[in-house]
Amino acid sequence: MYDLIIVGGxxxxxxxxxxxxxxxxxxxxxxxxxxxxxLYKAERLDNYPGMPKVSGKELLRVFRAQAQELGVEFMxxxxxxxxxxxxxxxxLVGNDVLEARAVVLAMGAARPKLLPxxxxxxxxxxxWCGTCDGMFYRGKRVAVLSAWHGGVEEALFLAxxxxxxxxxxMAPHTPPADERIELRGEKPxxxxxxxxxxxxxxxxxxxxDYDGVFVFRPAVAPDRMLPGLKLDGSFVEVDRAMRxxxxxxxxxxxCAGQPLQVAKAVGEGNIAAISCAEDLAHx
Ligand SMILES: Cc1cc2nc3c(=O)[nH]c(=O)nc-3n(C[C@H](O)[C@H](O)[C@H](O)COP(=O)(O)OP(=O)(O)OC[C@H]3O[C@@H](n4cnc5c(N)ncnc54)[C@H](O)[C@@H]3O)c2cc1C
Numbered sequence: 001m002y003d004l005i006i007v008g009g010x011x012x013x014x015x016x017x018x019x020x021x022x023x024x025x026x027x028x029x030x031x032x033x034x035x036x037x038x039l040y041k042a043e044r045l046d047n048y049p050g051m052p053k054v055s056g057k058e059l060l061r062v063f064r065a066q067a068q069e070l071g072v073e074f075m076x077x078x079x080x081x082x083x084x085x086x087x088x089x090x091x092l093v094g095n096d097v098l099e100a101r102a103v104v105l106a107m108g109a110a111r112p113k114l115l116p117x118x119x120x121x122x123x124x125x126x127x128w129c130g131t132c133d134g135m136f137y138r139g140k141r142v143a144v145l146s147a148w149h150g151g152v153e154e155a156l157f158l159a160x161x162x163x164x165x166x167x168x169x170m171a172p173h174t175p176p177a178d179e180r181i182e183l184r185g186e187k188p189x190x191x192x193x194x195x196x197x198x199x200x201x202x203x204x205x206x207x208x209d210y211d212g213v214f215v216f217r218p219a220v221a222p223d224r225m226l227p228g229l230k231l232d233g234s235f236v237e238v239d240r241a242m243r244x245x246x247x248x249x250x251x252x253x254x255c256a257g258q259p260l261q262v263a264k265a266v267g268e269g270n271i272a273a274i275s276c277a278e279d280l281a282h283x
Pocket of ligand 1: 008044048078109218265
């Protein structure tokens with residue numbers, strides 16, 4: 001059991017982890033690949049104090065090394081779901097279920113763009129989680145639509161259950177090389193309900209029906225990840241102590257609102273950790 005799980009691997013998350021360690025909290029940072037974060041793409045930053053002309057990549061490297069040195073633990077992967085469990089939260093990352101007394105959301109402002117039909121069919125043949133829903137498709141035909149290499153592991157897991165797996169690549173990455181998985185070159189355009197409770201994957205030249213369709217991206221919308229979380233527009237609603245609408249859940253950095261800047265992300269990560277330490281001390 002961790003004191004704190006921090007979702008995200010950018011400056012907000014890393015700053016939060018550093019302060020959490022200074023407050024003696026056992027904390028885990030769960031982060032998708034650094035390359036998927038915004039800071040990694042910044043060629044040169046001129047407004048981060050103390051590090052003029054630094055590249056985003058270098059700044060991330062330094063932040064992460066400092067966090068590691070302070071004892072922050074790291075895990076690669078996408079947090080898909082967070083569920084309250086009385087006094088703690090369960091965090092689902094890939095096939096692992098983790099538990100913490102508190103959670104910090106620091107996953108940046110990038111919003112996954114869904115396929116037409118995807119949201120409406122979610123839970124009715126469309127899933128974002130192989131671990132949660134794979135068992136329902138034992139011996140059946142499924143499609144995996146993946147925008148990153150994280151979908152490869154999920155497809156291999158699904159291939160151990162399903163009778164057939166088609167793999168569609170939605171953004172460049174190396175697809176699985178496994179005889180149980182058929183690689184499809186077409187680009188999915190939308191999902192539709194088909195006859196017999198099947199789901200149709202429609203591309204620009206083909207329509208194929210499946211019992212189940214699994215969609216994997218390196219990000220999940222915050223209110224989908226944690227049902228009941230209040231949003232302010234597309235950002236997570238927070239107060240000045242970075243507390244969200246849910247107990248012992250905090251948000252910081254770009255996901256908590258404008259301005260979308262590194263200095264603000266770092267400051268808010270620091271505040272979130274302090275608020276969390278105070279709340280846990282009184283819990
Ligand atoms: C090209 C460019 C140039 C920029 N230039 C500047 C500049 O000069 N100065 C400045 O101050 N700011 C600049 N910015 C903005 C700056 O990069 C962001 O404000 C900052 O990175 C926000 O930090 P963050 O930690 O909130 O989010 P991010 O840096 O976006 O990090 C979020 C991380 O969380 C991960 N993640 C998301 N969802 C999940 C999940 N479900 N599970 C696990 N991990 C997840 C992402 O992969 C990502 O690594 C620039 C941005 C871009 C794109």
